Amino acid sequence: MDLIDSTTLSQRKSPLMKKLDDDGTLEMLGRMYTEGRRPKSDDVFVDNNSDDEYEVSYKDRSTMEVGEITLFKSLGIDPKTCEEELKVLDSALRKAFLHSNSTVIPQNEETEDNNVKSLANRLKTMLDTEFQAKNQEPTPSDLVPSLGELRENSSLYSPGDWVEIEGFDMIWRLDMVTRVIKTAPDDYDWNDPSNEGKEPRWNFTYNAGIERHVYAHDMRASETGLKLIFGCRPWVWQQWALLKLEEKMRFQKDHQDDFDYMDVQKYASDLWEQWVHDPQNTDFRKVYYDERIGEKGRILLVNHIRQPFNLMDIMCEDTDEWEFHEDDNINVFTYLSLFGSGIILPLLVLGVQLIIPIILLRETNNNGTCTSGDVLTRDVLLAKIMSLAVFVYYSFSVIPDTYTNFFNVAGSADTTYSRLLSLRRQLWLQAEDTLLQMIGYRLDIYLSTSYVIVLSMLNIFVILYEESAIEIILNALAFAFIARIDEDLANSRWYDPERRWCEAGAVSMVMQTALKLRWLSSTKLFSEHFQIPEEKLLEACDGDPTFLFNTRVANEDSTNLSFMTNVEKVKFMCAKIAERDGNAMALNEYRKPRIYFGMLERLFGRYFGLNPVFERFTGYRTWSRWEKVLFLSPVPDLESIFHKNSDGTITMSKSINQCASNLVNYYPEEDGVQDWILFLRHFRDVLIFRDLHRALKAVRRTCSVSVLIRIIDGMFNWGSYVIHIFFPLYLLSGFAETIVNLVTSECFHPISSLEIYIENWIMQLFSG
Numbered sequence: 001m002d003l004i005d006s007t008t009l010s011q012r013k014s015p016l017m018k019k020l021d022d023d024g025t026l027e028m029l030g031r032m033y034t035e036g037r038r039p040k041s042d043d044v045f046v047d048n049n050s051d052d053e054y055e056v057s058y059k060d061r062s063t064m065e066v067g068e069i070t071l072f073k074s075l076g077i078d079p080k081t082c083e084e085e086l087k088v089l090d091s092a093l094r095k096a097f098l099h100s101n102s103t104v105i106p107q108n109e110e111t112e113d114n115n116v117k118s119l120a121n122r123l124k125t126m127l128d129t130e131f132q133a134k135n136q137e138p139t140p141s142d143l144v145p146s147l148g149e150l151r152e153n154s155s156l157y158s159p160g161d162w163v164e165i166e167g168f169d170m171i172w173r174l175d176m177v178t179r180v181i182k183t184a185p186d187d188y189d190w191n192d193p194s195n196e197g198k199e200p201r202w203n204f205t206y207n208a209g210i211e212r213h214v215y216a217h218d219m220r221a222s223e224t225g226l227k228l229i230f231g232c233r234p235w236v237w238q239q240w241a242l243l244k245l246e247e248k249m250r251f252q253k254d255h256q257d258d259f260d261y262m263d264v265q266k267y268a269s270d271l272w273e274q275w276v277h278d279p280q281n282t283d284f285r286k287v288y289y290d291e292r293i294g295e296k297g298r299i300l301l302v303n304h305i306r307q308p309f310n311l312m313d314i315m316c317e318d319t320d321e322w323e324f325h326e327d328d329n330i331n332v333f334t335y336l337s338l339f340g341s342g343i344i345l346p347l348l349v350l351g352v353q354l355i356i357p358i359i360l361l362r363e364t365n366n367n368g369t370c371t372s373g374d375v376l377t378r379d380v381l382l383a384k385i386m387s388l389a390v391f392v393y394y395s396f397s398v399i400p401d402t403y404t405n406f407f408n409v410a411g412s413a414d415t416t417y418s419r420l421l422s423l424r425r426q427l428w429l430q431a432e433d434t435l436l437q438m439i440g441y442r443l444d445i446y447l448s449t450s451y452v453i454v455l456s457m458l459n460i461f462v463i464l465y466e467e468s469a470i471e472i473i474l475n476a477l478a479f480a481f482i483a484r485i486d487e488d489l490a491n492s493r494w495y496d497p498e499r500r501w502c503e504a505g506a507v508s509m510v511m512q513t514a515l516k517l518r519w520l521s522s523t524k525l526f527s528e529h530f531q532i533p534e535e536k537l538l539e540a541c542d543g544d545p546t547f548l549f550n551t552r553v554a555n556e557d558s559t560n561l562s563f564m565t566n567v568e569k570v571k572f573m574c575a576k577i578a579e580r581d582g583n584a585m586a587l588n589e590y591r592k593p594r595i596y597f598g599m600l601e602r603l604f605g606r607y608f609g610l611n612p613v614f615e616r617f618t619g620y621r622t623w624s625r626w627e628k629v630l631f632l633s634p635v636p637d638l639e640s641i642f643h644k645n646s647d648g649t650i651t652m653s654k655s656i657n658q659c660a661s662n663l664v665n666y667y668p669e670e671d672g673v674q675d676w677i678l679f680l681r682h683f684r685d686v687l688i689f690r691d692l693h694r695a696l697k698a699v700r701r702t703c704s705v706s707v708l709i710r711i712i713d714g715m716f717n718w719g720s721y722v723i724h725i726f727f728p729l730y731l732l733s734g735f736a737e738t739i740v741n742l743v744t745s746e747c748f749h750p751i752s753s754l755e756i757y758i759e760n761w762i763m764q765l766f767s768g
Contacts, residue, residue, distance in 0.1 A: 137668065138162050138176070139657050143225030144641075147297035155180045155204040156216055156299065163219045164665050165211055168675070169412035170422040174222060174666040175209035210674070220307060221300040223664040228656065229297065229641065232530040233284055233633040234305045240626050241271045242308065242515050243617055247558075251504050251595045251613040252588075259507050259614070260316050260500065268309035272302065274565075280631040287635055292642050292650060308514040312507045322416050322506070324499040329408070329417040331486035333447060335496075335597070336440025337424050338505030341610065342598030343436055349486050350443065353451070356482050357458055360475065374747040379467060381745070386469040388738050390476055391460075394731055398456060406724060409448045410682065412675055421445070423509050431698040431706060432517050438706070442713050447486055450720030453727050455479050460734045464749065501597060504613055512616065520620055521549040532632045540628035548629070554621040563623035686721045689714065 143162050150156070157163055157177050164172040184190070184200040205213040227235075245267060250257045276285055288298060303310075315322045324330070332346045376384065408418045424441045427433045433441070459479040466472045489495060496502055519525045523537040526547060541547050561569050571590050578586035594612040596605040605612065643653045670678060685691040692714030699706040733750075740748050 140228060141652050141656050143222040144228055145221040145225055145300050148294040150296040153202055157206055162222050164222060165208055165214055166218045167412055168414050170419055172665045177206050177208045179207040181205045220304040226301055226304055230301055231633055231635045236530050236633050237275050238305050240630060241268055242511050243620055246511055246614050246617055247621060249614045250592050252593055259504055264309050264313045268306050283635045287638055290638055308510055312510050315506050316503060324416055324502050327416040328487055328491050330502060331490045333440050333444035333486060337437055337444050338509055339597040340434040340437035341601045344599055353482055353485055376745050376747060382469045383467050383472060384738055384741050386472045387463045390463055391735050402452060406449050407679055423513055426513050429698050438709055446720055450723050452483050453723045455483050457730050464734055464737060521546050523547045530633045536632055541625050548622050548625055549619050550622050551619045554619050557623040686717055
């Protein structure tokens with residue numbers, strides 16, 4: 001890790017600097033130091049020997065504190081050391097660790113004491129900034145990213161930049177970069193003579209808030225800050241581009257447009273360039289290529305706006321982050337939640353998983369002969385010892401596994417299955433999933449969490465009444481088998497051996513989550529979110545209240561050559577000719593096949609208007625209306641954002657802080673909070689029905705069926721979380737009952753005793 005510019009060290013060989021370099025003090029300070037929030041005071045410093053611009057604020061004090069003097073003495077620095085060496089140390093630190101595009105205001109320090117205090121104050125400010133006790137709310141100017149030209153082999157983000165970071169729960173959260181860490185590639189050989197004097201191609205990671213070593217692909221510039229500079233028009237493009245992608249993408253193995261082979265990022269890049277250079281987009285293009293925006297500003301915008309497309313590409317690359325083949329928690333209900341089709345097999349599995357435990361429970365009640373007070377026989381005694389062994393196993397294996405799995409499902413774990421459920425939860429809260437998708441999602445949750453708990457509790461009950469050691473083991477294995485039926489079936493060789501269906505469902509889910517269908521079907525909502533006057537939107541759709549959603553218009557536009565590129569026109573005409581001539585092979589190449597997931601859907605889907613894979617949003621492909629809407633969103637005036645000073649330097653106008661801006665993805669209550677604490681908060685929210693309130697809030701403008709489903713689900717969800725609290729208590733009661741039986745050598749069943757007591761009490765009540 002390169003912490004101090006090697007050139008700077010070699011040129012400054014003062015005794016103090018040499019001592020600090022030799023004993024590793026500079027490296028220690030470098031690891032600690034970072035730039036924090038941009039200044040809000042006039043105390044700004046500049047390194048006249050460096051081309052790097054920065055600014056830092058600090059609170060001046062008239063005297064040095066005892067702790068500061070002790071710090072300098074521990075470093076071998078005399079507080080009264082010469083002014084020149086302090087200046088060298090201060091300059092080296094600032095050059096190495098303070099980088100931004102801020103405007104600088106030079107300020108000279110006049111005395112040795114001030115130099116010592118300045119360095120100590122800056123170190124204290126550094127610690128207070130990077131390790132904040134309380135989160136700070138950013139201003140609009142804070143959210144505007146660093147713009148301008150991107151220097152070669154330098155980091156994309158700088159300390160003090162506010163960025164959005166993607167968590168394991170697939171939610172983007174706004175936080176401030178506090179440190180940039182650069183490391184050489186693993187294959188770079190520092191001892192290779194050919195590398196002498198050469199700088200490696202650095203790998204950069206970032207610290208931001210509680211997150212450590214975050215890679216750039218898990219970060220993006222603030223949406224609020226980008227919209228202040230570029231306006232909302234790029235986000236209109238994103239919605240249009242997602243619909244264009246779904247129109248082109250296929251589920252057709254070995255075809256160039258198959259979702260697993262298609263280069264989604266390249267296709268999105270082509271659409272972006274086509275949109276940017278459209279003659280109707282002149283005003284945006286002027287801002288986009290403005291020298292004040294620079295290459296860095298363009299990269300930050302493109303990285304942000306193309307994030308859904310990048311995610312789809314990553315999913316299909318079988319990276320460590322999305323290992324569909326390796327995650328055996330994916331089950332048949334996961335497929336139902338992704339596609340909203342293929343209901344037959346999940347229903348059969350659900351029936352099997354409900355019927356088998358009921359039969360086992362009834363058989364157990366009929367086989368028991370030992371009643372409370374009876375002396376334990378040898379066989380029953382062995383059964384009780386076996387029960388105790390099973391309970392010990394439950395304590396050290398089943399309970400930890402159950403709660404870990406509960407966190408993977410309901411929380412945010414670093415697994416493919418957990419990420420899929422997180423995407424589904426986002427869609428659930430958007431209330432834009434279909435009825436079968438909702439049913440599949442909730443069954444997936446329940447059968448992976450509370451159902452396993454219920455089976456374990458039933459197994460404990462069966463074990464307590466079982467009087468054969470062999471039967472106890474067989475029943476325990478049976479319950480373990482029952483719990484995994486849905487997962488084992490999804491992992492069987494015939495169901496989805498290559499996980500193509502699962503990957504396709506995940507890609508489709510990204511589209512469904514990123515598309516704001518309610519906005520696209522309402523001129524009012526579209527106007528609110530993209531800052532376009534509603535009158536213009538109504539004019540663009542000829543007063544249609546469903547705005548961009550119109551099946552008739554979409555069908556007409558899909559065959560209109562004026563809304564196709566030259567390549568699309570050729571393919572469309574080839575498909576027409578192949579259809580006329582009855583050339584099945586050519587038609588299969590040039591016309592997108594209608595592929596359905598599920599047995600019934602494949603047989604009857606086309607007759608009942610069901611959606612094939614990658615044909616979910618056909619009614620929104622109203623290209624004639626999109627053509628009128630794509631360029632309506634206003635573009636900001638950069639002259640009102642940037643101010644040119646008398647010395648030629650460019651700064652951001654103070655008026656930008658007066659802009660009314662919504663802090664997108666800003667969750668201050670989650671700042672600095674560990675994942676497991678967030679999970680406990682979620683657990684609490686379910687128990688006090690706050691989570692149900694969020695779910696109902698999302699469907700307040702939708703049909704009553706969705707409201708009813710969420711109310712019923714809220715009750716079941718509450719019960720499933722309560723069961724997780726009582727499970728350990730029930731296991732303890734089983735322990736106690738078994739130990740009492742072994743110690744007294746007598747049969748004792750508290751539940752049976754309670755039943756007998758109640759029966760006797762009722763008989764006495766009526767006989768009296």
